[in-house]
Amino acid sequence: MTKTISALPARKRGFPLPVRVKLEPRLETPRWLPWATTIGSIVIALVFTGLILVYVGGDPIQSFRAIYLAAFGNLGVFSDTLVKATPLILTGLACLLAFRMRLWNIGAEGQFFLGAWGATLIVEAVLGKDASPWLFIPLMMVSGIVFGALWGFIPGFLKARLNVNEIITTLMLNYIAVLFVQFYVFGPWSERGFQLTPAFPRAAWLPRLTDYASVFKPFSGLTVHLGFVFALLAVVGVWYFLNRTRWGYEIRLIGDNPNAARYAGVNIAMLTIVVFMISGGLAGLAGMSEVAGVVHRLQDRISPGYGFTAIIIAWLAKLNPWAVIPVAILFGGLLIGSREIQPSGIARMLQGVLLFTLISSEVLNHYRIKIERAH
Amino acid sequence: MNFWVNILSAGVSNGTALLFATIGELLAERAGVLNLGVEGMMLMGAVAAYGTAAATGDPWLGLLVGMLAGGILSLLHAFVVISLRADQVVSGLSLTFLGTGLSLVLGEGLASVKGVPTIPTFSLPLLADLPFFGPIFFDTKSVLVYVGYVLIPLMWFYVYRTRSGLHLRAIGEYPAAADSLGINVYALRYFYVFIGGVLAGLAGGAITLSITPGWFSEFTTSGYGWIAIGLVIFAQWDPVRAAFGSYLFGSLRRFTLDVQGVQDVFGIGNPFFFDRNLQFFLEMLPYALTIIVLIIGSRAAIRKRLGAPAALGLPYVRGERGSV
Numbered sequence: 001m002t003k004t005i006s007a008l009p010a011r012k013r014g015f016p017l018p019v020r021v022k023l024e025p026r027l028e029t030p031r032w033l034p035w036a037t038t039i040g041s042i043v044i045a046l047v048f049t050g051l052i053l054v055y056v057g058g059d060p061i062q063s064f065r066a067i068y069l070a071a072f073g074n075l076g077v078f079s080d081t082l083v084k085a086t087p088l089i090l091t092g093l094a095c096l097l098a099f100r101m102r103l104w105n106i107g108a109e110g111q112f113f114l115g116a117w118g119a120t121l122i123v124e125a126v127l128g129k130d131a132s133p134w135l136f137i138p139l140m141m142v143s144g145i146v147f148g149a150l151w152g153f154i155p156g157f158l159k160a161r162l163n164v165n166e167i168i169t170t171l172m173l174n175y176i177a178v179l180f181v182q183f184y185v186f187g188p189w190s191e192r193g194f195q196l197t198p199a200f201p202r203a204a205w206l207p208r209l210t211d212y213a214s215v216f217k218p219f220s221g222l223t224v225h226l227g228f229v230f231a232l233l234a235v236v237g238v239w240y241f242l243n244r245t246r247w248g249y250e251i252r253l254i255g256d257n258p259n260a261a262r263y264a265g266v267n268i269a270m271l272t273i274v275v276f277m278i279s280g281g282l283a284g285l286a287g288m289s290e291v292a293g294v295v296h297r298l299q300d301r302i303s304p305g306y307g308f309t310a311i312i313i314a315w316l317a318k319l320n321p322w323a324v325i326p327v328a329i330l331f332g333g334l335l336i337g338s339r340e341i342q343p344s345g346i347a348r349m350l351q352g353v354l355l356f357t358l359i360s361s362e363v364l365n366h367y368r369i370k371i372e373r374a375h
Numbered sequence: 376m377n378f379w380v381n382i383l384s385a386g387v388s389n390g391t392a393l394l395f396a397t398i399g400e401l402l403a404e405r406a407g408v409l410n411l412g413v414e415g416m417m418l419m420g421a422v423a424a425y426g427t428a429a430a431t432g433d434p435w436l437g438l439l440v441g442m443l444a445g446g447i448l449s450l451l452h453a454f455v456v457i458s459l460r461a462d463q464v465v466s467g468l469s470l471t472f473l474g475t476g477l478s479l480v481l482g483e484g485l486a487s488v489k490g491v492p493t494i495p496t497f498s499l500p501l502l503a504d505l506p507f508f509g510p511i512f513f514d515t516k517s518v519l520v521y522v523g524y525v526l527i528p529l530m531w532f533y534v535y536r537t538r539s540g541l542h543l544r545a546i547g548e549y550p551a552a553a554d555s556l557g558i559n560v561y562a563l564r565y566f567y568v569f570i571g572g573v574l575a576g577l578a579g580g581a582i583t584l585s586i587t588p589g590w591f592s593e594f595t596t597s598g599y600g601w602i603a604i605g606l607v608i609f610a611q612w613d614p615v616r617a618a619f620g621s622y623l624f625g626s627l628r629r630f631t632l633d634v635q636g637v638q639d640v641f642g643i644g645n646p647f648f649f650d651r652n653l654q655f656f657l658e659m660l661p662y663a664l665t666i667i668v669l670i671i672g673s674r675a676a677i678r679k680r681l682g683a684p685a686a687l688g689l690p691y692v693r694g695e696r697g698s699v
Contacts, residue, residue, distance in 0.1 A: 023460070056480060104464055158666075164673045167411065168605045172662040175598055179655045187652035202384065311468060345479025352415075352472030356455065359466055363459040 041357035066335030085332030089231035090286035091310035107170025109307025110177035115284025118147030148284015156276025206293035227289030386626025393621035396603035397614025399574025406567035411467025414600025415474020445576020460690035480685035531615035547684030
């Protein structure tokens with residue numbers, strides 16, 4: 001390289017705007033501001049999505065109303081919403097835990113599939129059809145968690161030992177996991193050549209409220225299953241782990257200030273692997289709960305992108321485990337409701353816009369926007 | 376011999392889309408901005424290009440609109456991460472969500488449209504008659520493939536041998552120093568993110584209008600956007616290595632199809648020929664290889680102390696202490 005840069009630039013270029021927008025750091029954030037910006041960003045996302053709906057010839061008010069009624073209109077549909085919220089809470093927690101350490105686990109989707117596969121493995125290859133539910137359910141849970149954790153171990157290990165970018169590896173493993181499940185449902189475990197396994201025996205089903213309708217009449221038709229309880233317990237578990245244990249403390253320290261953590265002697269490599277495995281285990285449990293509680297068989301279309309929606313849920317919950325519950329229920333409702341409207345991409349688009357407006361609004365919490373005249 | 380020529384020839388055609396996307400991401404990352412929205416921008420480019428070509432009958436106009444669509448989408452990312460200094464990872468992911476969702480909404484019904492014109496192909500006289508290289512590189516290729524050939528050396532020259540290229544590298548390595556020399560860091564970062572979006576849009580358009588004509592919802596790009604991001608790391612931010620990687624992955628895609636048609640490999644029965652279900656493992660290859668390629672790239676980066684542009688992923692705040 002023989003060229004050198006001259007010290008004095010010929011001309012300073014810039015945008016020829018009459019005003020200049022500046023961001024000034026806020027010394028303190030008013031308590032109401034984060035709430036206001038969050039609500040504001042939800043409103044903006046809805047308005048933007050509404051505009052797109054108008055553009056493609058839909059009626060946004062009618063569509064949003066249809067979504068709301070289909071998701072929260074009565075007890076029956078609200079129960080369906082909770083069913084959808086179950087895997088979302090678990091995968092949301094999986095993402096939350098990893099994000100708290102600034103590990104970008106985008107692979108909850110793949111870990112979910114491996115968990116579902118692990119649970120099915122117990123039914124297909126380990127236990128006989130007439131085994132007791134007391135054997136089926138715990139073994140399926142363990143297997144689902146273990147295989148999810150294994151799928152999380154791969155990117156965790158690669159990140160910790162070889163510094164391989166975990167975003168790409170987790171994403172690639174998502175594709176691989178779906179193909180892996182497809183191999184089994186098209187091939188060895190296929191029922192008469194259809195792309196699904198035979199239905200699980202009743203003993204391998206997670207109990208649902210409707211199963212107790214003979215005891216308590218109003219339960220009839222309610223599809224909420226035991227997985228929802230697992231999800232709530234997992235919320236408590238993740239909260240306890242992050243806030244009341246030594247590893248949890250170190251994870252938060254790494255997330256807030258990796259250099260300080262390194263100087264304090266925190267074993268970052270080990271925790272990277274641990275967090276990835278717990279994260280994968282949570283997503284794996286979600287997969288188990290979905291096949292055992294809802295689908296009752298393995299197929300390749302068990303997820304409408306739970307693992308991806310989970311990313312937004314973790315972010316919208318501001319990485320607070322308790323907040324994951326209401327946010328996941330809201331998104332569960334969106335999944336249920338958006339089945340009612342066309343076109344089908346609306347839900348995904350709304351999620352994308354929402355994530356955008358959210359991270360943009362976060363800037364308002366930390367900075368004051370000042371507009372001044374250009375000199 | 377013919378078997379491999381077919382694969383490599385298809386690889387060059389398939390890989391052209393990857394090449395555009397990878398070069399685009401490479402430019403943005405060289406400028407210090409990580410854009411994980413490539414998949415979303417490609418899908419937007421794909422649907423905009425195909426939709427326009429279907430409506431007007433002009434594939435070139437379609438390509439142009441596709442490029443613009445990718446570019447406009449990328450400006451959203453640019454605004455959020457450069458001006459608002461938000462997290463580049465989260466913003467890039469949202470861009471993928473947004474682009475995917477938006478393209479599904481806009482592409483509703485587009486899958487059944489018939490008779491959409493595609494980008495013309497031609498053979499280079501003389502060069503096409505070369506043994507081995509002729510059929511691979513110069514025989515009935517889309518115009519876009521030739522555009523790719525021109526782009527590779529051009530990009531190499533631009534990045535390493537021009538003043539603007541020097542500025543590009545400077546704002547990605549040490550924006551504060553670049554700023555003090557009078558380079559407009561913000562404007563240039565906007566510019567390169569936009570170019571990255573335009574190239575991702577072009578990649579999407581290349582798929583729907585040339586490589587595999589048609590709109591197949593989100594399966595149109597089948598993860599190419601993510602592979603492109605992996606390739607940038609594999610390529611160590613070098614345009615020529617990026618081209619090599621793109622053509623390699625393009626070939627792999629064809630290989631997974633062709634290998635199923637071979638009955639015997641060196642006299643041994645080919646399992647992929649006899650058991651169709653094993654195709655799922657073949658389909659894993661590009662994704663598995665991306666991971667392997669990343670491992671290789673990361674090891675090389677550690678060994679040679681090379682690696683990502685130093686300021687990649689970090690917002691630049693003028694005059695702030697400790698800001699690189």
